[in-house]
Amino acid sequence: MKVYMDKIVTILKSISEKNRLRIINALLIHTELCACQITEFLGVAGATASRHLGLMVNAGVLKNRKQGRWVYFRVNRENQELSGLLSWVENRIGRSGQANADLHKLKQILLIPCEELSQKQRENGACITLKKRKIDND
Numbered sequence: 001m002k003v004y005m006d007k008i009v010t011i012l013k014s015i016s017e018k019n020r021l022r023i024i025n026a027l028l029i030h031t032e033l034c035a036c037q038i039t040e041f042l043g044v045a046g047a048t049a050s051r052h053l054g055l056m057v058n059a060g061v062l063k064n065r066k067q068g069r070w071v072y073f074r075v076n077r078e079n080q081e082l083s084g085l086l087s088w089v090e091n092r093i094g095r096s097g098q099a100n101a102d103l104h105k106l107k108q109i110l111l112i113p114c115e116e117l118s119q120k121q122r123e124n125g126a127c128i129t130l131k132k133r134k135i136d137n138d
Helices: 002-015 018-029 035-042 046-059 080-093 097-109 114-124 128-137
Strands: 062-067 070-075
Touching: 002 018, 002 046, 002 080, 018 035, 018 046, 018 062, 018 070, 018 080, 018 097, 035 046, 035 070, 035 097, 035 114, 046 062
Parallel strands: none
Antiparallel strands: 062 070
């Protein structure tokens, strides 16, 4: 029983942060996203996005696959224990203004090829959105 409870706690901790819930919501709509797309979508540094993604992969909430240089993430739909939780998240977050804004932003990001997106992130030392915000605020 303790092992099962520990597993539940790990899963809940892995999604108990706003950006992680945003990632899950985006992945419930867009079946699979590249790490560079998620980084850009969140508007955070690559290391921050990687930490969020790693926590959810380790908890079994997300799955990942590597294709060449790219790492793609998706919701772990094979784990039936997550289906109720994922439905709950989708129903609560999917209706929010934040979710609508996120999906609009993500739609624009998906128009940029991963190669270009990743290269610009490396050159700028941060995601394109963060650099643009800084320039816009100056």
